[in-house]
Amino acid sequence: MPVSATKALRVAVLADSDTRWKWGALTANRIAADDSPESDIRLDGYLLRGRATPTARQLTEVGVRADSLREVTAVEFLRAMGGDAAGEEPYDVLVLALVGGGVQAMLHGLGQAWKGRTRRPVVVTGYVGVVYEKLADGLLLRHGADLVLANSRQDAERFRAVYDGVGADASAVTEVALPFLGGASYTGEHEPCTVVFAAQPSVPENRRDRTYLLDRLVQHARRHPEREVLLKLRSRPGEHTTHLEELPYQRLAQKTDLPPNFRLVYGHMGDVLDRTDLLVTVSSTAALEALHRRIPTVVLTDLGVREELGNHHFVGSGCLASWDQLDAGHRPAADEEWVARQGVAADGGYATAFDQARERIAELLDRPGGLPPLAPYYTPATAPGYLPGILARHHLGPDGTPLPGAPAADREPGPVRQIVRRAARGAYRHGVQRVAPVIRRMGEL
Template sequence: MPPRRIAVLADSDTRWKWGASVARQIAPEHALDAYFLRGRSTPTERQLAEIGIEPDTRRELPTAALVDDPELAEADIVVMAVSGGTVLALTHSLGLAWAGREHRPITVTGYVGVVYEKMIDGLLTRGGSDIVLANSAYDARRFGAAFASVGVDPESVVECALPFLGGEPYQPSTERPFTLTFAVQPSVPKSKQDRLRLLERAAAHARRHPDRQVLMKLRSLPGEHTTHVEADPYQLLIQNLAEPAPANLQLVYGNMGEVLDRTDLLVTVSSTAALESMQRGIPTAILTDFGVREAHGNHYFIHSGCLASWDELDAGAQPLPDPAWADAQGIGKSDPYAATRARVAALRAAGPLPTLRPYYTPQRAGIYLSGLLTRNGFDEKGRPLTDPLGAGDSGRMKKAVRRVARRGAKAVYRVGYQRVAPTLRKWGAV
């Protein structure tokens, strides 16, 4: 008998990391099929190797091609590691494509990181999936209450934790220098000026503490994309420091878990790497130098006890999270995916699954749904569009815009190839 299969649909390296990790948690004995959705942030080979989860099969295809994929329809479980709008489009279109089948996959979705903004916006686009994962007890309560209020089954919300929380507990080492790691984010802070200021402060900390190693953990290499666009990479900004970078400041990339293995203090504005660090017991600082603001996402950590500035870090601060706050965020949970596995087993035992039906239907929100379907290459009946960009003059106009965009992309690539790549080779390290 062939092994049961779990499929992960992902459109970026970050979402593949989340989706593949979820798959390994809820169905470790299943074969793992990767479906990479073609787009701006489709992960590269290097990004996939950095994550370190090797699928049994993999393919890259447009989102709309999923409705005609016979192997996807035969999967036992499908993890939708994509944006909320794409989840909605797929729930609608796959629901129509799989209607009437004796077997259809159990669909699972959720959030790649902490939910600090647009909760209702993202949640209702995920409504209708068989399982909506909540990364903490706090999220599970919020999600369940929202679903119950609008008529979506609150039992579809299942509490778990971020699937990549793990690794060896932190133990200080006397065999290497004390290491401060700054977890970089592509768009936080956003402006070039603020990103340069952040780099200047990291360099200043390295100068004040020559016995420390200060690492800037990068997200991507030149020419690569991730979920968010990085307009001003630190590989270029390091050339603009007021003074040459000290020898103990280093730009690094690689698997986040491996970097944390040699970290004594994790610093970030709001990256989910903070939760990975807290899980291990590594002192973790949520940077306040740019303010504690919803726009930066660090307001999520306001009750953590880990807010700190560079001045405080210079003075020796090494924050640890409040235990009650950490517990509410799913940190330190034992087997956090037991409830998800139980939910999968219960759905299968109940017999044939009902037809997938998202919260947003043509009757309830036809204009909104239509726009998201078109954006993902579907018509209102869930079928792939023959000309996703449109027809006639409108189609020709959009193709012209796309040609201009390609020219701009080539210019950006030239900058990355000619300027960023050599700088990375100079400053970066694995």
């Protein structure tokens, strides 16, 4: 049954990028009802101000409904959650869709904001996709939430092992699935046959490897003029997503003679998968979306199978292959046991994937006497050389209270401040995408 059968569930989502907003908002909908990702809940979105704050276009592309959506600093958000902001009502559930350090800072800040309260929201956090790096670091930064969502059986086992291994409470680990899996199952080749390369902002990072991948994709289009070859991009130049992108494929493609059957596309990944016959990537979560639909999927080995690329996660999947093999007509067959362990079409269904999370939240909301204070593994006693720096990046002191001078406006910024902010973001992005690569190349001379 739904988490709340008598009233609309009030849920807040704090996100720091477009992909995390998508994950957080869809997760909120999934845990609120058992029959639809879009349920009758009150969903308020908060976008954490920073380098990757989504643009209006990115939010539109995500396509997730929210009853309210506003940009905040960390301190503004904590003030709202603490009940100091006028007109704020208590939430039932709070989803922290942030990078690990952001989750940890909010857990400590919320601990201070909720001190002495008899009722607080159930705090939920997790990962947007495949967890292929910084497993222990990321997990311990998320420890302290009431639910730490694992997107698969394999992840749940790994998460509990890390928590148990350091003596931290592992009861918060809850197995679910990626909330954006879905869409029609693949039934056969389209006309024309469509090959899609799912690009990633930071994998690979260097110009040589990104140019290589683009060249091989273009070569594939030339070898197969009867096919439509699409380069699926996450963001437009000047926009940021979860990871920094110093060398956008769009800029590399400007210097390439592209064949007529080759196109750059944006938009919702699900819409692109509707017409995909072969999904190719280095390690994008799009591979799991495609596998869920039974679309033939390839994880490239051309640049090696390496932890830094994330494609090592797909060892045993049956999906590893090279461009040479694809050019020769190879089509991979995914290993069913491996796929099931990833929470992808496990047991032939997806509707019950969030049942455990719903039951856990319902139990916590009905707990007599309310919920206990948040208790992260990292404290000033357990991590005195690490935690203060994480909190300071969000203008919080070692005890989680706002530092003097922390940015926290009581109203929307005026037009001059908005212009200055946009200019500052533009300068930052220009520095990341244009200046930084030049300086790096000069340093390598």
